Amino acid sequence: MKRSPMELAAIATAAVPGLAPTGVASLPDDSDDFDSVLIVDAAKNRWRVRSPRHDEASIRLESELAALRAFSAGIRASLPFQLPSVAGTVRQGTLRTFVYNHLPGKQYSLEDLVGLGSRCAQDLGAVMAAIHSMPKSAIDRADLPSYTSEQVRQRRLNELDAAATTGMIPSRLLRRWEHALEDVALWRFNSTVIHGDLHEDQLLVEDAKVVAVTGWTDLQVGDPADDFAWLAAVHEQSFADAAFEGYVAVRGDRADPHIMRRAALAAEFALAQWLVKAIASEDVQRIAEAKTMLEELDNDIAEYGGQPISVVEPPRATRVEAVVASPVPVAVAATPQSAGSPGEARDSDDTEPATNAIRLIPSPVSAPVAAPVPVPAQPKSAPRVLPIDGGEPAGDSDTPEPQAQHGELPAPLRAVSGAVSADPVAADDANHDESAKVSELQEVSGPDTTAIPVQPLDSK
Numbered sequence: 316m317k318r319s320p321m322e323l324a325a326i327a328t329a330a331v332p333g334l335a336p337t338g339v340a341s342l343p344d345d346s347d348d349f350d351s352v353l354i355v356d357a358a359k360n361r362w363r364v365r366s367p368r369h370d371e372a373s374i375r376l377e378s379e380l381a382a383l384r385a386f387s388a389g390i391r392a393s394l395p396f397q398l399p400s401v402a403g404t405v406r407q408g409t410l411r412t413f414v415y416n417h418l419p420g421k422q423y424s425l426e427d428l429v430g431l432g433s434r435c436a437q438d439l440g441a442v443m444a445a446i447h448s449m450p451k452s453a454i455d456r457a458d459l460p461s462y463t464s465e466q467v468r469q470r471r472l473n474e475l476d477a478a479a480t481t482g483m484i485p486s487r488l489l490r491r492w493e494h495a496l497e498d499v500a501l502w503r504f505n506s507t508v509i510h511g512d513l514h515e516d517q518l519l520v521e522d523a524k525v526v527a528v529t530g531w532t533d534l535q536v537g538d539p540a541d542d543f544a545w546l547a548a549v550h551e552q553s554f555a556d557a558a559f560e561g562y563v564a565v566r567g568d569r570a571d572p573h574i575m576r577r578a579a580l581a582a583e584f585a586l587a588q589w590l591v592k593a594i595a596s597e598d599v600q601r602i603a604e605a606k607t608m609l610e611e612l613d614n615d616i617a618e619y620g621g622q623p624i625s626v627v628e629p630p631r632a633t634r635v636e637a638v639v640a641s642p643v644p645v646a647v648a649a650t651p652q653s654a655g656s657p658g659e660a661r662d663s664d665d666t667e668p669a670t671n672a673i674r675l676i677p678s679p680v681s682a683p684v685a686a687p688v689p690v691p692a693q694p695k696s697a698p699r700v701l702p703i704d705g706g707e708p709a710g711d712s713d714t715p716e717p718q719a720q721h722g723e724l725p726a727p728l729r730a731v732s733g734a735v736s737a738d739p740v741a742a743d744d745a746n747h748d749e750s751a752k753v754s755e756l757q758e759v760s761g762p763d764t765t766a767i768p769v770q771p772l773d774s775k
Contacts (some may be wrong), residue, residue: 320352323364323412327354330403330414334362343422343516348372361417363529366410366445373410378459380404380413382534385457394445397527418527420519428515429520429549433557435523440561444523445537447566449508454536461506461536468502471584478587481594483606485613488583491624495580500626504571507539514545529607540577547582547622579622583612 318326318373324336342363344351347577349372354362367373380401406412407497435677454461462470475492478484495501511533519527546555555575564571586609586632593601617620 317368318350320370323350323352323366324354325411326366326405326407326413327362327364330364331362332403332406341414345372348375361400363415363417365415366412366414369411370457376411376413379530379532379534381457382459385453385459387453390449390453396442396445396525399527399529401529415529418519418529420521420526422518423520425515425545425548428518428520429551429554431520435520435525435552436554436557437561437564438524440558440563441520441565442472443510443513443539443558444540444562444570446510446513446528446542447507448481451508452538454508454534457534459535462538463558464502464506464538467506467538468496472496474584474588474591478591481590483590483602483608483609484587487617487620488587488609488613490619491616492580492584492587495576495624498625498627501573501576501624503539504540504573505569506536507540509537509542511535511536511537511541524734538577538581539571540574541581543574543578544581544585547579564690573626576624576626577621580624583621584623584743586612602685641697 320339320341327336327756328334334354335357337357338355340353342351342353344365348368350366350368352364354364356362365376383398383401397418399418402414403414404411410659423431451461462533475489476495479489489523510528510531513528517528517530518525519529543555543559546558559575562574586605590602590605590609593605606721612621667733
């Protein structure tokens with residue numbers, strides 16, 4: 316529910332008895348969630364009024380009230396800046412409007428803040444260091460959220476998955492963010508108390524010094540880099556560097572060296588979070604704006620590389636070529652098989668020894684057939700071998716496979732080959748009795764070997 320400045324001034328009079336406004340002016344705030352005004356009373360005192368537009372924003376204000384109450388007098392005294400205090404509240408239905416006591420200082424735009432120079436930047440770093448040095452016990456007492464470094468990373472991964480399902484995130488950005496979220500070194504940090512919604516609108520500055528910090532709706536224990544994310548939009552990198560120097564000067568060894576990398580990641584990823592939120596609210600205009608900004612970010616990174624967001628650079632694709640050291644060609648003769656059982660496995664005695672040499676196979680040799688029983692053809696010369704392109708080693712043994720001689724067959728059939736090819740007379744005598752050859756073959760092969768009829772070799 317949007318409220319006008321005059322309506323908010325009227326609500327403030329109900330929240331703070333005796334308040335008599337004499338002037339009212341709008342204040343910059345998160346326009347999607349809050350309406351804010353500055354009220355001046357007759358005594359020239361100033362008051363800030365903040366009214367939620369919906370239930371979620373109202374819950375955030377309730378969380379801020381709990382946070383401000385958690386800041387004890389000792390904590391407030393130790394901080395180099397002032398904190399707001401609630402002067403009164405008014406509930407209207409489910410929404411609750413808050414009135415805060417006025418704080419000194421002036422709000423600056425980001426450009427004007429950068430214009431204040433390195434002195435303001437270093438003071439800003441000291442302010443953030445003071446916030447991150449607050450005791451975690453204050454957060455626990457207020458029952459506010461608390462996350463470890465791994466829980467922070469896992470939450471971001473879940474949000475990345477939700478953003479990816481929209482199909483509107485450029486693939487280059489998805490790969491870039493996923494690599495950063497999987498970079499283990501980037502997420503080794505100690506969680507601290509953080510403001511959670513820190514940006515230029517939450518700072519009140521006087522004489523280039525931050526005198527007050529407002530907007531504590533997202534106070535929690537989490538990643539300190541989240542409070543630096545808004546500085547990623549600074550065009551003058553020297554301002555952000557000076558702020559980090561001021562931070563390190565206060566935090567010392569407790570300062571995480573990768574804060575600025577995660578801050579840059581958080582700044583980029585905020586666009587994806589905004590897109591998801593716009594889709595959930597079915598806001599067509601905001602969806603289009605988010606898509607345009609994501610495309611612009613993708614183009615900028617493609618052209619200029621973007622800010623570093625990972626400790627370990629993404630791996631580059633490299634061509635890996637297989638290396639085979641000193642291959643030794645080995646001829647492997649084919650084992651004759653009967654035509655009736657072409658898929659039958661060889662006997663265990665015919666197992667080839669393991670070797671690291673490239674395997675070579677002979678070209679198929681057609682076997683002449685003598686009716687009614689087929690017989691294996693005997694090679695006239697050394698079998699022609701074909702290398703297997705890109706073949707892998709046959710085993711882990713370094714023992715080379717025995718070299719096959721011309722026309723040599725595997726061991727189980729070598730005796731049969733010798734019986735046929737050693738006697739040249741047998742090859743020339745075409746009228747030799749067939750039964751005598753079978754008997755001779757049986758004698759050579761042994762009693763347990765099935766006789767194989769032998770086709771006489773062609774004398775040509």
